Every structure is written in structure tokens, then in C-alpha cells.
Amino acid sequence: MNHSKFIAKMVGCFRDGFGDLNSSFWLGNEKLHVISAQRDHQLKIDIWFNNTNDDSAYLHYNLFRISSEASKYEITLGSYTGSFEYDYMDYHRDMKFSTFDQDNDLAGQNCAHTAFHPGGWWFNACHAIMLNGIYGAPWDTGICLFQRNTLDKNCSVVAVDMKIKPL
Numbered sequence: 001m002n003h004s005k006f007i008a009k010m011v012g013c014f015r016d017g018f019g020d021l022n023s024s025f026w027l028g029n030e031k032l033h034v035i036s037a038q039r040d041h042q043l044k045i046d047i048w049f050n051n052t053n054d055d056s057a058y059l060h061y062n063l064f065r066i067s068s069e070a071s072k073y074e075i076t077l078g079s080y081t082g083s084f085e086y087d088y089m090d091y092h093r094d095m096k097f098s099t100f101d102q103d104n105d106l107a108g109q110n111c112a113h114t115a116f117h118p119g120g121w122w123f124n125a126c127h128a129i130m131l132n133g134i135y136g137a138p139w140d141t142g143i144c145l146f147q148r149n150t151l152d153k154n155c156s157v158v159a160v161d162m163k164i165k166p167l
């Protein structure tokens, strides 16, 4: 797995997609927009860890939609069910997609700055879950889950995958 592929990608790369299906892959925000605009889709995020008793977990949303490029690929999510009591994507609901060359987040700085959280994401100010970080890296540059109420961090993610399916 080579998550460095996600680092310092400009907004156009995340728009058009990159990588390959066997390692690191981003379908592309434009395709996500077109697909999710045609009919309603659900989202499932699978996560694998290396230091917990339960070595995998999932988050499921009964609606997933990505807006157009003009509205910065804003994410819409339905209700959450999943392995965690804490809904990690809740903090990212209705956020626009930011990259290091396009700051669309709610923070004073650019959350997707290459020296900070170096990958594109639906940042708020900045995140509770960030799946496009550097594999094996610590906070802040890693692939981490961050419970914003308890400040509990888990950066032991070894693999993730985000899948959508028509409802």
C-alpha cells in the first residue's frame, strides 16, 4: 500500500481520480458527483487496524451525495450506523472538498496544507476522520480517527476503503 499517492495532489487530481485499484485509488470527485446525482446511493467505509482486539470496523451512511465542482464537491450524508458509538463523519457533513491548492474548509488555515494534513478531504476545522493521509504516519499526517469530544486519537489504521452502492 502506498498512501503517498494521496499527498500533495492538486484539486484537479482529486476531481479526475488517480491510483490503481490494487493499492491506492481515488475514483474522482467528478465521477462521485455524476454517479450520486443520478440516483440515491449509500456509503460504507471499511477500516482495518493493527492494534485493537477488533481489527476491523465500518461506518455506514444510508445516503451519500457529492455536489458539483461549482459547489466544491460538498458531501451530503444520511444517518449513521456502524462499529463506533461516535459518528466520525458527522463533523464532515456538508463540508466542501479541500486540497493543498484549494482551501474550502472552515479553519483559518488550510487544513489540507502539505505540512499539516497532506491529502484532500472534506475538512471542517479540521477533522474527526481523515482517510487520505500517509500510511503509518503519526498524527497529524497519518490516517487517523479523532474523537473530538474525548480527544481520543487512533492512528493505527492500516487500510481503508470507501464503497458506494445504489439504494
Ligand SMILES: [Ca+2]
Pocket (backbone or CB within 6 Å): 103, 104, 105, 106, 107, 108, 109, 110, 111
Ligand atoms: Ca481554511
